[in-house]
Amino acid sequence: MNNDKVLLSWLYNLRDFGISKIVNVENKLNTVKKVAERISFIRETNFGTVFDVISKQSANSAAYTNLKLPLHTDLPTRELQPGLQFLHCLANDASGGESILVDGFKIAEYMREKHKDEYKALSTLTMSFYNKDKNSDYRFISPMIISNYKDEIVEIRMANFLRGPIDIDAKDMESFYNVYRLFILLTRDEKFQFYHRLNQGDLIVFDNRRVLHARNAYDLKEGERHLQSCYIDKDELLSRIRILERK
Numbered sequence: 001m002n003n004d005k006v007l008l009s010w011l012y013n014l015r016d017f018g019i020s021k022i023v024n025v026e027n028k029l030n031t032v033k034k035v036a037e038r039i040s041f042i043r044e045t046n047f048g049t050v051f052d053v054i055s056k057q058s059a060n061s062a063a064y065t066n067l068k069l070p071l072h073t074d075l076p077t078r079e080l081q082p083g084l085q086f087l088h089c090l091a092n093d094a095s096g097g098e099s100i101l102v103d104g105f106k107i108a109e110y111m112r113e114k115h116k117d118e119y120k121a122l123s124t125l126t127m128s129f130y131n132k133d134k135n136s137d138y139r140f141i142s143p144m145i146i147s148n149y150k151d152e153i154v155e156i157r158m159a160n161f162l163r164g165p166i167d168i169d170a171k172d173m174e175s176f177y178n179v180y181r182l183f184i185l186l187t188r189d190e191k192f193q194f195y196h197r198l199n200q201g202d203l204i205v206f207d208n209r210r211v212l213h214a215r216n217a218y219d220l221k222e223g224e225r226h227l228q229s230c231y232i233d234k235d236e237l238l239s240r241i242r243i244l245e246r247k
């Protein structure tokens with residue numbers, strides 16, 4: 001929070017590895033905002049700027065329940081998925097609720113090497129993602145695996161619980177379901193997974209366009225579980241790195 005050299009080192013790791021954990025973070029509401037703003041301003045969404053990840057009645061997202069969340073990227077329903085997601089653990093006395101994290105780039109590279117045809121299908125055939133609420137209705141169509149002009153993988157877009165109708169040529173439908181199933185099976189392979197139970201004072205930050213995240217179900221009979229979260233776009237991370245390098 002006070003040393004730009006340490007900040008730059010942290011940002012390099014976030015850029016290159018896509019994930020980091022900070023420990024002993026102050027256990028106060030909106031601390032996650034202060035940490036995120038060491039990089040830049042926060043991206044606001046229909047969930048707000050900083051939002052509480054807790055179980056509540058009339059939840060408009062599965063994240064606001066105590067149910068198991070399957071692996072996904074956040075907001076694939078948007079034209080631009082958030083770049084970085086911050087999750088600060090304020091309390092976690094409930095049983096269960098372990099975090100599961102998967103490097104989507106690693107799986108995509110594995111498929112490109114071992115399953116070339118399947119990789120091509122997921123990087124060319126499109127899927128639709130829907131998220132409808134009382135006051136919002138977001139939809140976007142995109143391939144699951146996205147590359148840049150250098151053929152480098154730059155984005156994974158996936159959330160099965162937000163998937164809309166698949167609208168592709170009938171002759172491609174069966175093969176598409178087969179390759180989609182392969183990708184999901186690979187996300188469930190332990191060699192690609194990292195399990196971690198967030199403790200009070202932990203703050204994890206990850207590249208939302210690279211790292212798929214999930215959560216086991218949890219039981220509130222033994223205590224509460226309260227996380228706070230926010231987003232920052234990837235452009236802001238890269239911009240802050242360049243500014244700090246000038247110094």
